[in-house]
Amino acid sequence: xxxxIGIAKTVASVLVGAGTYRISKAIIDNNVEPDxxxxxxxxxxxxxxxxxxxANATTSWTDQKIDEFAQWWRENVVITKTPTQ
Numbered sequence: 001x002x003x004x005i006g007i008a009k010t011v012a013s014v015l016v017g018a019g020t021y022r023i024s025k026a027i028i029d030n031n032v033e034p035d036x037x038x039x040x041x042x043x044x045x046x047x048x049x050x051x052x053x054x055a056n057a058t059t060s061w062t063d064q065k066i067d068e069f070a071q072w073w074r075e076n077v078v079i080t081k082t083p084t085q
């Protein structure tokens with residue numbers, strides 16, 4: 001089960017990271033009109049940094065929620081069989 005949890009965390013991290021990057025890039029693109037190449041590069045770099053910062057925060061949150069769900073699953077869904085005597 002721990003492998004499944006690890007895979008779920010990795011998939012969630014990638015999805016959340018990509019989403020936060022796209023959102024931060026869209027916000028910057030919609031609110032800043034760069035005039036020079038330097039400004040265009042700065043906007044893209046800023047999008048990456050802001051997206052990464054947000055992804056780190058959201059990854060911690062999603063990891064915690066996945067752990068909470070896994071604990072709930074173990075307590076409420078998984079049926080353990082006891083050996084019959």
